[in-house]
């Protein structure tokens with residue numbers, strides 16, 4: 749399981765948007781995003797570049813710490 753910290757989330761809608769963005773990346777599974785901690789955890793079914801993840805999060809309107 750990998751973990752990243754998302755910046756800019758303020759409500760459950762943000763959590764859903766980030767979750768959707770991460771779920772949209774091929775190779776990521778078991779995505780869970782926690783509003784309190786700002787942590788997003790996931791597993792990889794194949795290696796995914798961190799740049800790909802950061803790009804998807806930014807496209808959704810958030811950032812990775």
Ligand SMILES: [Cu+2]
Nearest residue numbers: 758759761762
């Ligand atoms: Cu929100």
